[in-house]
Amino acid sequence: MSMGALSRKDNSIMFKNEKGNNYIPIESTKELYCLNEISMNTKFLDFIARAGITLHIFNYYGNYSGSFYPKEQLVSGNLTVKQAKAYLEDRIKIAKAFVQGIGDNIYEVLYHYYKHDKKELKGTLDWIKKEVPKFLSKDLDIKQILFIEGQIWMRFYESFKYFLPEDFIMNKRVKRPPDNPINALISFGNSILYTKTVSQIYNTHLNQTISFLHEPSERRFSLSLDLAEVFKPVIVYKCIFELVNNRRIQVSKHFDKKLNYCLLNEAGKKIFIEAIEERFSAVFDHPILKRKVSYETAIKLDGYKLIKFCLEGKEFKPFSLKEMR
Structure with a gap:
């Protein structure tokens, strides 16, 4: 730092x-x-x-700039061909699974606050539980699936006012650069999660450039964006909510605010990094593996699930916080 x-x-x-x-x-x-x-x-x-060490570089605004990525040790031409075939033939099915996974994990995060007397969340919870699966069961194209994903995130952001302090309420999601404290925390946390996912995929045979929910791009590892989405509510947002509600992160102490942007200062970054690293290292009892698994390892396990789908046609169901309880 x-x-x-x-x-x-x-x-x-x-x-x-x-x-x-x-x-x-x-x-x-x-x-x-x-x-x-x-x-x-x-x-x-x-x-x-x-x-085999990856090196990640962040810019002044705390956004991910790029990685020094060692020569791939785990390369499989067969899997790359099958992954591309899955993109051409089964992209919609996999993209729907990612969006359902996002919805399921957001539901679990919000339900925690609903149980603690935040009954205003009931409408959002009911919509995620009942309407999202109904929408995703229809015959959709990728733009329609992305629209549903956007609606899930929008309703999630709108719920912040029920359980976060007033100075951490989000008016709208602004990324580059973030314009207020909550956007600064989200952008920084998402960047760390994305780079962590890049490193986890590096330890599989998957091709980083062939993605399903996000459009494959010539200038980024778009598969990392896919796998990271499901873990944002579980890792990034739970970390933010705990830091803010426990007043470990405060607007007056931990942000540098300028005319058109707001960034975590050095003290704020240190607190956030320690907290999110603890979250990555936290373990849970995996119901299938019958052993303790960290959230960091769970990202790689989702990569393995995707490999199983590409090679064997086994149903792809991303990480679910509810199933890990």
Whole structure:
């Protein structure tokens, strides 16, 4: 998070800043996140590439800029062909599954507040539970599916006023740059989740560029956007709600507000990063695997489910918070 330089020192990663040298053992490192101006050389990049470490870079606004992505170790021509075939023949089916998964997890997050006397959420909960499956059961094209997804998120945002403090109410979703504290938290959290998903997909045989809900693009790993969507309510938003409602993040202390944008300051970023890392590391009892699994690993498991669909035609059902309870 501070300005400095990354380099190789013997068989360790060395980060040098104004406070001195900090050594990071390469064996226990999977990802590096650069949230400030960091210098490095090709010797260092070759060093972390051979260790299979992905390096993620964020810009001044806290948005994801890009990744240094090591040469893929897990490559499967057969799966890539089958993944492309699934996109051509079964895109609608998979896209619907993602949108239903988003709705299911938003329902679980909101139901927690409904149980704690926020009865105003009943209309949104009923709509997600009854109307969304009804819409998705129809013969739809991808634009119509994306419209339903947009409606789910819009109703979710509108519900914030029932359980968040007034200074964290969202008027509308503004991304680049975020214009208020809640948008700043969401943008930063989504960027971290997206990069974490990039790293998890790297550890599968999936092709990062062949996506189903989002349109495949020449300039991004769009499959990561697909897999991340289902986990946003579970990881990013639950983290935000807990930080805000417990006053660990406060408007007066943790944001830099300018004329047309609002960003987390360094203190706010540290609090948020610690909280979201705890969320990624938190474990639950997996009902099928019969063992404890972290939310970070659950992202990779959704990748494996997608592989099962592409290779074996097994139904794809993304992560569901309700099923993991």
